[in-house]
Amino acid sequence: MSQKVRIALDSMGGDHGPAIVVAGADLALTRHPECEFVFFGDKTQVAPFVAERPALKAASRLVHTDIAVRMEDKPSQALRYGRWKSSMWLAIDAVKKKQADVAVSAGNTGALMAMSKFELKTLPGIERPAIAALWPTLRGESIVLDVGASIGADAEHLVDLAVMGAATARILFGVVRPTVGLLNIGVEEAKGLEQVREAGRILREAQSPDLDYTGFVEGDDIGKGKVDVVVTEGFAGNIALKTAEGTARQIAEYLRTAMGRSLRARIGYLLARPALAQLRERMDPRRANGGVFLGLNGIVIKSHGGTDAEGFAAAIELGYGVVHENLLAKITAALGRQHNEPRQALGGAAS
């Protein structure tokens, strides 16, 4: 990895396309001048936004394509018309060809995952990649994975998620041995899915130096920040993530209604506004914008489709951070340790 962090951007992704992608890159550049960008997209749409920003123009180049993946298409459709030539594909391809260290897209999640898997392939021993989300908690942030890359997981896949999530937490949160919990419905050992119990047994017996497995956690433990890494299969993980987002919006709506209802409440609101702004900031989904695709031979970051420039910058900076700390090498090493050592030891003890 060079001193520079080279970031490939799908300029056509997301609800707002190049306007947000270019503005977000500009913001990220002011905070991390060692970023270099390659914009993939329609040059007639992208170039004008870049031209307005001389510093960004100097730190970037633009690769033209007129194929953009649509937000509403199925992964299979997107692969059909977008392979080899869409802005999304080309951004991922740049990572594969070592022309970029990370790809960032606000586009169609399913298509981005399908193309990433197709082009980058999974790491040795990993069958299915995962999406890791940064989840704001009362203690800071946690990583929750998988939030929707695949449905269902056997015990070994859950263990791999734990290892990959912990490697990511180590980098993002700066903790040596992140705490890891398995999402379940009830904290007693006997409850929950067989594969979750089995994964718990493997993690507990492995006593890995890379992670501190603390047992089962329930849905309401995520927001408490009970553990650094919450591990679950993608169906339940996606439902948890979306439900939390929905609940936050619901309460924000209640708050807005409550504060507008009487003159007294409105005056109170004006006085409390700075405090409420702080609250809004803590609830701001842009702060934690960006899912990390894990388990691939390369790093891909998914930004929310509806985000603004600040949110897209956060996704870029997330990518910058994990590349800067060499996440991929650390995940590969940790998976190697997990796949060779503890399971061998376990096999020896069990058989």
Next chain:
Amino acid sequence: MSQKVRIALDSMGGDHGPAIVVAGADLALTRHPECEFVFFGDKTQVAPFVAERPALKAASRLVHTDIAVRMEDKPSQALRYGRWKSSMWLAIDAVKKKQADVAVSAGNTGALMAMSKFELKTLPGIERPAIAALWPTLRGESIVLDVGASIGADAEHLVDLAVMGAATARILFGVVRPTVGLLNIGVEEAKGLEQVREAGRILREAQSPDLDYTGFVEGDDIGKGKVDVVVTEGFAGNIALKTAEGTARQIAEYLRTAMGRSLRARIGYLLARPALAQLRERMDPRRANGGVFLGLNGIVIKSHGGTDAEGFAAAIELGYGVVHENLLAKITAALGRQHNEPRQALGGAAS
């Protein structure tokens, strides 16, 4: 069903036992004088609380038992020592023997479900009962089921959940043909679990007069109140419910911190307090306290273990409401229609 609604109460359940159960019953009685109660529990603990309340004393009787199910025990343990003789068992048994119309307990959920299933048995054609939760939304309330009675569900079980949930919504929300959505991860027809897609196909083709199937919903649609009934299997449903509760508590904590941070914010808080109290009330989990066990030959209501008298009264009143409207007969009739008519029609069309 008599004019009176006869309610069997597990007086020893929940974190606070008889103090809360008796006080809750008293509150419910003032609002619904046609309630009659049977308290099951340790008479030395229960009788003093009843004695303080003459109206309640007149409308209730007390059946002594010194066996109480502990909150932390596994269902199998609870069945071992609590069958035939615990306060929880006796309350359910009163429903079975038609001595009561509904049983209400704030005790151990797993034990309550195991005993209910063991004693009441499931309805014809239903293999596994479900827990339906009342979920506050931006449009009022929705029913979400299953929130944790069993793990996993095939398409037929999901269809049964839809039918039972719709029958409950019809009574509780007073809508003739409640809207029903299947919880999934993505709204396109091709996404999600095979059994969820298959259930969607059955519901769509059935065109039932009892429910209006509107398609898939995602986690963030629950809080919007997009549909009256959200159907999911118990693992994902429990995680969604707990995650929403956790997020609500997390935001309440943020709000508390934000409002206490400066003098100006504190003054603003004082002025906005009535409005915020309204907000708190809308976020109050006691308002929607009570899960309905569905699919059994009898109605059992589960109250939150940590609730107070107002919350326990809400659980009793939920039981009162569904008994008063004859939920069990309506569910049985709707299941009969679903199991005989649409599936036959489907079979005819498909084969």
